[in-house]
Amino acid sequence: MPSCKDLYDKWRNAVSEATKDHKHRYTCALFKKDQTISDTEQTNRCICGRLKNSHSYKGELSSYAGDRWIMTDCSGRIDDGISCGILYKWHQACLTKFLRCDINIPQKALYDLICNDYGKKPNLIISIFGGTKNFKMDKHLETAFMNGIIEAATSAGGWILTAGLNSGVVNLVGQAISEAKVMHCNLKNIVSIGFTKWGSLSQDVRDLLSGKFRKQLHPENNDPISELYTYPPEMLGSNNQQTVESHHAYMLLFDDATQYGYLGDHQPTQFLEEALKNKGNTSCYTITVIVEGGLNTPYTIRRFLEKNLPVVIIRGSGRMADIICDFLTPDAENASKDKIKEVLKKKIPNKESLKKEDYEEDLKTCANEIRKIIDVKYSDLLSVYSLNQNVNVAETIFNAIFKAKLSSHADNRDGQSPHRNISSIDMLNLLDLSLAWKSFQGLQRVFEYTEANPDQPSSKEIMKKFITSLENDSPKLADYFLRSRYNVLNDLKREDISLLYETISKTPHTERYISSVLETTNIGSNKPLGIADEFCKEFIGHFMQNLYSEESESSITNILARLKGAWRGIFQTSCRCPPRRVYTPVALKQIFLNLNFPDKKQDYSQQEKIRDLFLWSVFMGRTELAKVFLIYLEPKTCAALIASRVYKEFSKRTNIIHFKQTMTSTAEEFELYAVNCINACYELDEKRACELILRQITLFGNITCIQVAVAAKCRKFLLTACFDRVINDASYCKLDERNRYGMHKHMLILTWLSFGILAPFYVSYRTTQPEDSQHEPISNQDKE
Numbered sequence: 001m002p003s004c005k006d007l008y009d010k011w012r013n014a015v016s017e018a019t020k021d022h023k024h025r026y027t028c029a030l031f032k033k034d035q036t037i038s039d040t041e042q043t044n045r046c047i048c049g050r051l052k053n054s055h056s057y058k059g060e061l062s063s064y065a066g067d068r069w070i071m072t073d074c075s076g077r078i079d080d081g082i083s084c085g086i087l088y089k090w091h092q093a094c095l096t097k098f099l100r101c102d103i104n105i106p107q108k109a110l111y112d113l114i115c116n117d118y119g120k121k122p123n124l125i126i127s128i129f130g131g132t133k134n135f136k137m138d139k140h141l142e143t144a145f146m147n148g149i150i151e152a153a154t155s156a157g158g159w160i161l162t163a164g165l166n167s168g169v170v171n172l173v174g175q176a177i178s179e180a181k182v183m184h185c186n187l188k189n190i191v192s193i194g195f196t197k198w199g200s201l202s203q204d205v206r207d208l209l210s211g212k213f214r215k216q217l218h219p220e221n222n223d224p225i226s227e228l229y230t231y232p233p234e235m236l237g238s239n240n241q242q243t244v245e246s247h248h249a250y251m252l253l254f255d256d257a258t259q260y261g262y263l264g265d266h267q268p269t270q271f272l273e274e275a276l277k278n279k280g281n282t283s284c285y286t287i288t289v290i291v292e293g294g295l296n297t298p299y300t301i302r303r304f305l306e307k308n309l310p311v312v313i314i315r316g317s318g319r320m321a322d323i324i325c326d327f328l329t330p331d332a333e334n335a336s337k338d339k340i341k342e343v344l345k346k347k348i349p350n351k352e353s354l355k356k357e358d359y360e361e362d363l364k365t366c367a368n369e370i371r372k373i374i375d376v377k378y379s380d381l382l383s384v385y386s387l388n389q390n391v392n393v394a395e396t397i398f399n400a401i402f403k404a405k406l407s408s409h410a411d412n413r414d415g416q417s418p419h420r421n422i423s424s425i426d427m428l429n430l431l432d433l434s435l436a437w438k439s440f441q442g443l444q445r446v447f448e449y450t451e452a453n454p455d456q457p458s459s460k461e462i463m464k465k466f467i468t469s470l471e472n473d474s475p476k477l478a479d480y481f482l483r484s485r486y487n488v489l490n491d492l493k494r495e496d497i498s499l500l501y502e503t504i505s506k507t508p509h510t511e512r513y514i515s516s517v518l519e520t521t522n523i524g525s526n527k528p529l530g531i532a533d534e535f536c537k538e539f540i541g542h543f544m545q546n547l548y549s550e551e552s553e554s555s556i557t558n559i560l561a562r563l564k565g566a567w568r569g570i571f572q573t574s575c576r577c578p579p580r581r582v583y584t585p586v587a588l589k590q591i592f593l594n595l596n597f598p599d600k601k602q603d604y605s606q607q608e609k610i611r612d613l614f615l616w617s618v619f620m621g622r623t624e625l626a627k628v629f630l631i632y633l634e635p636k637t638c639a640a641l642i643a644s645r646v647y648k649e650f651s652k653r654t655n656i657i658h659f660k661q662t663m664t665s666t667a668e669e670f671e672l673y674a675v676n677c678i679n680a681c682y683e684l685d686e687k688r689a690c691e692l693i694l695r696q697i698t699l700f701g702n703i704t705c706i707q708v709a710v711a712a713k714c715r716k717f718l719l720t721a722c723f724d725r726v727i728n729d730a731s732y733c734k735l736d737e738r739n740r741y742g743m744h745k746h747m748l749i750l751t752w753l754s755f756g757i758l759a760p761f762y763v764s765y766r767t768t769q770p771e772d773s774q775h776e777p778i779s780n781q782d783k784e
Helices: 004-018 107-118 139-156 168-183 203-217 266-276 297-306 319-327 337-347 356-373 393-406 408-412 424-436 440-451 459-471 475-483 494-504 508-518 530-539 556-575 585-595 606-619 623-632 636-653 657-684 686-694 705-712 721-731 742-753
Strands: 025-028 075-078 083-089 094-102 124-130 158-162 191-197 250-255 285-291 311-314 382-385
Touching: 004 083, 004 094, 004 107, 025 094, 025 250, 083 203, 094 107, 094 203, 107 191, 107 266, 124 139, 124 168, 124 266, 124 297, 139 158, 139 168, 139 393, 139 424, 158 168, 158 266, 168 191, 191 266, 266 285, 285 297, 285 319, 285 393, 297 311, 297 319, 297 356, 311 319, 311 393, 319 337, 319 356, 337 356, 382 393, 393 424, 393 440, 424 440, 424 459, 440 475, 459 475, 459 494, 475 623, 494 606, 530 606, 530 636, 606 623, 606 636, 623 636, 623 657, 636 657, 636 705, 657 686, 657 705, 657 721, 686 705, 686 721, 705 721
Parallel strands: 094 250, 124 158, 124 285, 158 191, 191 250, 285 311, 311 382
Antiparallel strands: 025 075, 083 094
16 A cells, blocks of 8 residues: 555645646635734624634735625635645544535536546445434444445445535444445445535634644654544544544535535535536436435435436435425325425424524425425435335435436426437446346346337347346346347357356455365366366266367267167167066167267257356356256256255365355255256156156266266255166166075075076066056157
8 A cells, every 4th residue: 555645645636636726715804814803802703603813814804794694795715725635544444535625616626536536437426415413213224224325335336425524324324334344355445525514613623634734735854654644533532523524535625714504415416417427438327315304405305306316215214304205105295385394393393493483484495395306207216215125225226226217207307208219328337237236126127128229239238248247146137138038148159158267267256265176176277168177077077078178079988988888778678587678669769869979069059058157157156146047957957966066066175164054055955956856757757757867968968867966965866756766667677685595595606607597597586667658768858
């Protein structure tokens, strides 16, 4: 990590470049710095909030004589008034960059400053408004809110905007950021920006910050570096709510020359509007989250709604948020202003020492604003999160954005057609966001829109997004891609599978867990998919033929193996002493099927693609994706046994306890799935079920279910009625157990001495034979 001095110099240079045309700010010009103040007025305050003897202005005094602050009449300009600095919390590795600027500075300059300093533009901006003083929230709702905000910001590459003060919901966001960094050490820096007013800070905090900024700009030789850039202990140990929240990455302090009041929503709104301007091929989306709130909150909500910006209200956070949620229900959507006013008066009593007439006026204004925002035309922009919903806060945020972007109601507000022409870039960005956020409803909404615009996007672009869903380990989204009207497998190539192996091998999950298993093997191939063949040999068994190597089908070894198998079948049929059955030409044809040499390499079939994706997901430990692909495979029983076999091997070879337990339980799940499959087949047709577990599966290298089950020691599968029937059937005409005891044992020795001539007369054979079905044997296909 660069030194604090380097970080400060970089920040200072960035600020100087971004604000080179806006280096001024304003201060109160009603009193001068060295102005003589009478003793009786020493403790009196100016209308700006300062003591009359605490002004710093040195220019010409203003002639304003009123008792209400008007910035244009009461303030004077100070050139080079930009001040900045950085403060670091060593024990939490938390760095905050400060900027004190004029309240009217263009937000474009601030947006460009943060983008350039961070090095990347945001995909999402979450602005949080609401609870400040005396803010309390249910513990479960508080946890859900904290986790959801962090999940939304980190998964979408988003920024968080707050009021910046160490109180209420801002303090909650700071705690969430701190806990996220502790729980996830490799979590990238969360960009959180505090918008607050310089005058909102207490005098002590302002003095501490001003002193730090001054010393960092002009350090003295005796100033310790470790103290120069650290947070003052007075700020960290204080419960003062008029201080900055120390976990924010950026703190923008707007100065309007007063020392009271709070910053409105004008600056954050302008910042959002600047971010929404589409520059190049990138798009940014915004969401406003309302937590609790007071009488001015409905006005803030309406401003965002009028700009077509979605808003999420947290039900259960108290005060205004709960009031608005209650009026958004169908039963209350036609509530009158008087009824709204009564509810406001009951739930938000006058505790701020306002005059009665002022309080009544505020209630009336607030009721009018609520009446406007609950209008049906804003229904697509307003979303509510409740703790008893099936979706979390992050999913609610993402769904609100997609609903606002793609809803036909949003278009009808402007009198446009039900389906507006969203650009191709915008549509692809929405697809990217739905994948990054793992938003199923978002992906569903995008696909619903594309039904009316079939040429946008193309099938190849959809296939690339499908690959992205696999890389992001999103089984629900991958399944939706496979079920959609786009045939995502059509454009899939073997090179894409190979690239998946290469990409996922570099992920933290693979490096931590799968690598611990591979350390016990000698796997390593330079061929594009040779690594998959080596995986199969190592974790499934050497009885499985190669799937990808050129020699897999036509090698001399495999040809001889097929000849040997065919000869064994003929010999056993013709040489058994008690004939089992008469083989028909159709049955003999089944034996010789394995002698057919493979034709020239066929096209990459759909089942082969799903098989390769299934094996990739199994070998890379992506169990949920493996379950998705298992649904689309035809030889499901064999595939489930393969997964069980691989995960049992993973469990044996890893030294990570948690991973070992996970692999063991997952192997049992796949084994149980195979058991259920074969039991269902056995109930439907016993004979065909037995043939299913005996026949070779060409899709998986000519292996059989029995081979995999025995190799994996799948006890539940080996104890099924179908497997028992196969063993009994295979044992028919073999020596009976009675030959091991008494006189039968001596007669067996006698038949050996006669080279088998006396065997038909003195040796007992098993005589129980299962009932034969009358139908012909099933063809050598992979369907079950």
